[in-house]
Amino acid sequence: MKRFPPVDLSLTLSLVTVLGMAMAAAGRWLPSGAFDALELPGLVLVYLAGGLPTGWRALSELWRARVLDIDLLMIVAAIAAAIVGAPFEGAVLLTLFSISTTLEERALGRARRAIEALMALRPETALRKTANGAVEEVPAEVLTVGDVVVLRPGARVPSDGVVVTGRGGIDEANITGESMPVSKEAGAQVFEATINLDGVLEVEVTRSVSDSTIARMIRLVTEAQAARAPSERFSEWFGQRYTVAVLAGAVIAFATFWWLGGDWELALYRAATLLVAASPCAIVISVPAAILSALSAAARGGVLFKGGGALETLAEVDIFAFDKTGTLTTGRAEMTEIVALDGDEAGFLSLLAGLEAHSEHHIAAAIRREVASRGLDPAQVADVNARPGIGIEGSDALGPVWAGNAYLAEDMKAATDHPALQALADGANTVVYLGRGATVLGAVSVADEARASSAGAIAALRDSGVRRIVMMTGDRRSVALRIGARLGLGPEETHAEMLPQDKVRAVGELAATGRVAFVGDGVNDAAALARADVGIAMGAAGSEVALQAADVALLSEDMERLADAHRLSRRTSRVIRQNLTFAIGAMVVLVIGGLFFDLPLPLVVIGHEGGTVLVVLNGLRLLSDPIRRPKASVAGQALTGVAQPT
Numbered sequence: 001m002k003r004f005p006p007v008d009l010s011l012t013l014s015l016v017t018v019l020g021m022a023m024a025a026a027g028r029w030l031p032s033g034a035f036d037a038l039e040l041p042g043l044v045l046v047y048l049a050g051g052l053p054t055g056w057r058a059l060s061e062l063w064r065a066r067v068l069d070i071d072l073l074m075i076v077a078a079i080a081a082a083i084v085g086a087p088f089e090g091a092v093l094l095t096l097f098s099i100s101t102t103l104e105e106r107a108l109g110r111a112r113r114a115i116e117a118l119m120a121l122r123p124e125t126a127l128r129k130t131a132n133g134a135v136e137e138v139p140a141e142v143l144t145v146g147d148v149v150v151l152r153p154g155a156r157v158p159s160d161g162v163v164v165t166g167r168g169g170i171d172e173a174n175i176t177g178e179s180m181p182v183s184k185e186a187g188a189q190v191f192e193a194t195i196n197l198d199g200v201l202e203v204e205v206t207r208s209v210s211d212s213t214i215a216r217m218i219r220l221v222t223e224a225q226a227a228r229a230p231s232e233r234f235s236e237w238f239g240q241r242y243t244v245a246v247l248a249g250a251v252i253a254f255a256t257f258w259w260l261g262g263d264w265e266l267a268l269y270r271a272a273t274l275l276v277a278a279s280p281c282a283i284v285i286s287v288p289a290a291i292l293s294a295l296s297a298a299a300r301g302g303v304l305f306k307g308g309g310a311l312e313t314l315a316e317v318d319i320f321a322f323d324k325t326g327t328l329t330t331g332r333a334e335m336t337e338i339v340a341l342d343g344d345e346a347g348f349l350s351l352l353a354g355l356e357a358h359s360e361h362h363i364a365a366a367i368r369r370e371v372a373s374r375g376l377d378p379a380q381v382a383d384v385n386a387r388p389g390i391g392i393e394g395s396d397a398l399g400p401v402w403a404g405n406a407y408l409a410e411d412m413k414a415a416t417d418h419p420a421l422q423a424l425a426d427g428a429n430t431v432v433y434l435g436r437g438a439t440v441l442g443a444v445s446v447a448d449e450a451r452a453s454s455a456g457a458i459a460a461l462r463d464s465g466v467r468r469i470v471m472m473t474g475d476r477r478s479v480a481l482r483i484g485a486r487l488g489l490g491p492e493e494t495h496a497e498m499l500p501q502d503k504v505r506a507v508g509e510l511a512a513t514g515r516v517a518f519v520g521d522g523v524n525d526a527a528a529l530a531r532a533d534v535g536i537a538m539g540a541a542g543s544e545v546a547l548q549a550a551d552v553a554l555l556s557e558d559m560e561r562l563a564d565a566h567r568l569s570r571r572t573s574r575v576i577r578q579n580l581t582f583a584i585g586a587m588v589v590l591v592i593g594g595l596f597f598d599l600p601l602p603l604v605v606i607g608h609e610g611g612t613v614l615v616v617l618n619g620l621r622l623l624s625d626p627i628r629r630p631k632a633s634v635a636g637q638a639l640t641g642v643a644q645p646t
Contacts, residue, residue: 013049014102020045021095024088043091050094051078054101073243073279076250080272081601084265089601093276096609100281100616121193122214126158127151129202140209147205151196160207163188168199246278253595269601270594277590277604282612286579289619294572301627302555303565310551314534315569316515318466321507321528323520324473324483326362327538328559329448333366336429339420340442346376348442352434354379355394355403359386363432363446389474389500391432403434405474407499413438428482430475450486453559458487460563464570467514470495472503472528503528519554519562536562564627572622579615586611 020042027039058071074097081090126140127150135150140158143149149158157170167185172194184190190203192212209215250271257267291308298305305311322328340348353371356364357378371378381401384394390411391404402412406425409416414435416425421443424431429445458469471487472495473480480496495506503518504527510516511533518525518532529535529550537550538557554561590607593599 010102013053014098017046017050017095017098020049021091024091028088039088043087046091046094047078047082047087050091050098051075054094054097070243070279070281070284073246073275074281076247077272077275077279080268080275084269084272086269086272086601089605092602093605093609096605096613097281100285100609100612121156122209123156123158123193127155143205144208145205149203149205151201151203153196153198153200155196157190157192157194157196157203159192159205159209160212161190161203161205163190164202164204166199166201168201169197171195171197242280242283246275246280249278250275273594273599273601273604274591276601276608277594277599278587279608280583280587281608282583282586282615283580285612286583286615286619287576289616290572290575290579290622291619293619293622294568294625297623297625298565298568298627301564301625302558302561303568303627304553304555305565306551306553310534311569311572313515314517314552314566315573317517317534317566318514319468319510319516320461320466320470321503321510321516321518321532322469322471323503323518323525323528323538324471324475324480325448326521327519327525328454328471328487329450329483333362333430333446333448335366335370335444336447337424337427337445338442339424339444341418341420342441346374348434349374349444350376351379351381351396351401351441352403352432352444354381354396355384355392355401355434357381358384358394359392362448363430364392366446367432367444399436401434401436403432405430405432406476407474407497409433409435409440414440416440416443425476426478428478430479448483450483451557451559453557455487457559457561457563458489460560461566464563464567466566468510469493470506470510472498472506474498500525500527504531507531561627568622568625568627571625575618575622579618582618583611583615 023035023038023042024040024046025042026035027037027042054071055075058075062072074093078090078094081087081093123140125137126143127135128138128143129148129150130136143159148164149161151157151166153168163184163186165186167183170182170184170190172182172191184201189206190201192207192209192214207213253274254267254271257270258264261267288308291311294311295305295308298311305314325333338345338349342348349367349371353368353376356367358381368378379396381394381396384392386392387404387408389407391402391408393400393402395401402408406416412435414433414437416422416433418440421431421433421440424443424445427445429447431443431445433443434441461469469489470493471480471484471489473483475496477494477496480494481491484490484494498506503525507516507518507528508531511531515533517534517536518528519536519538520526520529521538529537534552535550536552536554538554538559552565554565586607590599590604594601594604
């Protein structure tokens with residue numbers, strides 16, 4: 001027998017409940033009398049389809065967790081209405097409650113559908129090369145690190161990997177958000193579920209399917225939907241305790257009205273009215289309806305929040321701190337000048353490339369590209385050790401060598417006052433020194449450019465009311481000022497020559513004056529991402545450390561989506577306040593009307609459940625919030641781009 005998913009079952013029961021309500025309404029209100037016989041069967045259908053499932057959930061929750069929830073309130077109110085001779089009003093209550101519950105579950109179902117859309121991107125099979133050079137078709141999930149797969153035109157990449165041979169264009173729209181195909185050749189990184197457009201590529205698998213980009217995105221979506229925002233936790237806490245108070249209040253109201261009037265039916269009617277009027281359905285659902293809708297809208301637009309708490313906190317942020325390289329800049333650095341103090345430029349570059357071959361830094365990639373373009377082979381360097389924020393160390397046949405910025409040179413007690421080196425240092429580009437112990441062998445300068453979207457994103461954040469924006473970088477101040485000026489940042493907003501611990505300290509100082517979001521992309525940024533009130537990882541696919549440390553992942557390298565996400569978080573906060581204000585106000589009016597002004601039970605039912613439906617619909621409006629999407633996005637999912645550590 002086929003099992004229906006929970007959302008489909010809820011929808012089916014709601015449709016049956018609505019059908020029964022229509023039958024009961026026709027039997028009661030149509031004047032001809034021909035439909036009178038429909039009222040009783042219709043009411044029975046409503047109480048069965050709308051009441052039994054709700055009652056079962058309520059009793060299960062009471063038995064399993066010893067919790068008196070809203071479902072129990074609704075059932076008690078409907079039964080009380082039937083006892084006092086108002087089964088039609090009880091049926092209206094059950095019908096509207098069933099509709100609002102279905103709307104809630106469909107909102108919750110967005111999380112599952114987002115994961116299903118991600119799963120649909122993954123290819124089921126792959127063409128794997130065997131040891132003798134043949135090609136066999138295997139399930140994608142059996143691929144392991146080191147396997148080589150063949151990609152024919154039109155094929156999806158089965159798992160993250162590196163191109164071994166071949167050259168062609170890859171459509172990365174569903175991963176990086178890049179609407180134009182990206183040319184790939186030997187050594188280039190490719191991501192699972194991207195599409196090979198032309199050419200035949202051989203790709204070595206670097207991550208198993210269980211640890212691939214798509215797998216990590218699925219985990220992020222799952223964790224985000226499971227994590228509750230502070231306001232969600234409060235509304236759940238409030239709803240459970242308030243339910244007990246309402247049930248106790250209904251008993252007290254029944255006893256009071258019976259004692260005053262002696263009419264148990266009137267007393268029960270007033271108690272039933274109070275049960276309906278005071279039920280906190282709208283209050284409890286108003287927050288998750290908005291939070292889940294916003295999380296889904298953000299994910300479709302290329303922004304993943306690790307739960308509603310990050311979404312709510314981002315709405316309160318009034319200070320943004322940005323890492324420079326790879327975040328505000330493209331990270332596509334180019335070598336501009338070379339100074340080899342011994343005159344052997346080829347040997348100098350070969351040794352430098354041998355060290356940088358072990359680094360994932362943007363500058364290291366620029367050096368490797370330059371060396372490859374000259375046809376030089378990197379020197380053999382072993383025992384390599386990264387010095388986060390300052391450089392890298394290793395050993396070759398002649399002994400220890402190092403490469404890095406002025407901090408590392410100073411740490412090595414190496415003099416950089418040679419006129420040729422000083423000329424590089426006086427420029428506005430990044431300088432990388434190469435040396436042995438206290439001797440500097442030479443240096444190269446590397447330039448990086450601001451992203452096209454960075455200036456617009458910063459301007460949009462200012463327009464939205466962000467009080468302060470700063471840029472932090474380990475680069476020299478002249479380099480930082482050049483980039484900052486292009487982004488509209490003043491000298492007082494530009495912090496240069498910072499080590500990772502300096503960024504953490506600066507974020508802490510900013511946090512003392514307001515809510516701070518730090519935006520970064522690399523290993524060096526992980527501590528600052530964790531220290532900020534909201535850590536935002538830029539281009540999360542390339543840096544596992546940054547992704548894990550962050551609260552929000554920008555799944556594309558379009559910086560303007562950050563401003564969109566900030567605007568969405570603030571709009572979500574406004575919708576939550578609207579919902580809570582409306583829900584509490586309506587409940588107060590209905591309670592006062594039901595207790596002291598003889599407000600009829602039918603009006604209380606419509607007011608209560610109608611209010612619940614309205615707050616759910618108000619929250620669902622956030623699903624259409626326009627966060628930018630890449631034009632060629634597959635299945636509406638814009639996932640992460642490549643961004644290496646800074």
